Amino acid sequence: MKFRTLLLASAAVMFTTSAMAVDITNPFYLPTKGKFLSDTSVEMNRGKTDNGVEEGVEKSAYAREEVAYGVTDNFAVVLGIGNTFDYDKSAEEDGHSLNNDHNFDYSVGVKYNYVNGKLMTQTGVTYRTADLETYTSNYYEDRETNERWMKSLDGYVRVGYDMGCITPYTEFTAMGELDRDANEQEYSWKLGMLKAWDKARLNAGVRYTFDETEDSDGGNGHNERVDLELGVDYL
Numbered sequence: 001m002k003f004r005t006l007l008l009a010s011a012a013v014m015f016t017t018s019a020m021a022v023d024i025t026n027p028f029y030l031p032t033k034g035k036f037l038s039d040t041s042v043e044m045n046r047g048k049t050d051n052g053v054e055e056g057v058e059k060s061a062y063a064r065e066e067v068a069y070g071v072t073d074n075f076a077v078v079l080g081i082g083n084t085f086d087y088d089k090s091a092e093e094d095g096h097s098l099n100n101d102h103n104f105d106y107s108v109g110v111k112y113n114y115v116n117g118k119l120m121t122q123t124g125v126t127y128r129t130a131d132l133e134t135y136t137s138n139y140y141e142d143r144e145t146n147e148r149w150m151k152s153l154d155g156y157v158r159v160g161y162d163m164g165c166i167t168p169y170t171e172f173t174a175m176g177e178l179d180r181d182a183n184e185q186e187y188s189w190k191l192g193m194l195k196a197w198d199k200a201r202l203n204a205g206v207r208y209t210f211d212e213t214e215d216s217d218g219g220n221g222h223n224e225r226v227d228l229e230l231g232v233d234y235l
Contacts, residue, residue, distance in 0.1 A: 025201040025233040026194060027158060027169060028120045030113050031070040039066045061085050074114065080107040105130035118162040125155040151178040167194040186211040203231040
């Protein structure tokens with residue numbers, strides 16, 4: 001299972017300022033020592049597929065709550081819980097619909113900032129898990145997919161340069177499944193830019209994603225895609 005989502009709306013509650021003097025819309029923001037950051041987000045997703053023979057549309061929605069705690073001014077622990085809901089009922093006949101609207105995933109991770117003048121670096125590692133049976137009920141009753149909880153480990157490195165009102169940055173992310181024969185892996189590379197005005201922020205970038213999978217018969221799968229990411233915030 002991949003966590004492929006596009007964030008369309010996000011609300012955050014700020015309890016503190018950052019040691020780096022950046023606001024919560026900045027990709028390099030972390031809460032300072034002893035402070036909390038609560039981030040609540042709702043995402044609506046619609047994907048269209050076309051293999052040259054037939055076309056399809058997939059729709060889903062996702063809600064997530066994350067709480068970060070600053071252990072030091074540059075190191076934070078992050079706990080998260082998410083829920084996939086409002087599945088596409090038109091897909092039920094194909095056997096791909098979700099079981100219900102209570103499909104939780106859980107995560108725990110850490111983030112660390114390092115600043116050298118105007119050069120900023122952030123690294124993070126996250127462990128994620130979910131009970132796939134809540135997603136699929138008994139549809140995969142005789143398959144490994146339904147017998148175990150999904151477990152994955154992902155990490156990222158983000159590097160940016162503070163130019164004042166503009167912050168260009170790049171990010172590399174890797175995700176790998178744990179404890180399953182499929183051994184699914186996904187990688188992405190992003191080139192982004194944060195543009196700041198008095199109270200508004202524009203965060204734009206291009207992300208290239210590719211994955212490697214291995215099925216039970218030993219066959220390999222490979223997928224690639226390019227996404228344009230755009231976010232607007234108002235303080």
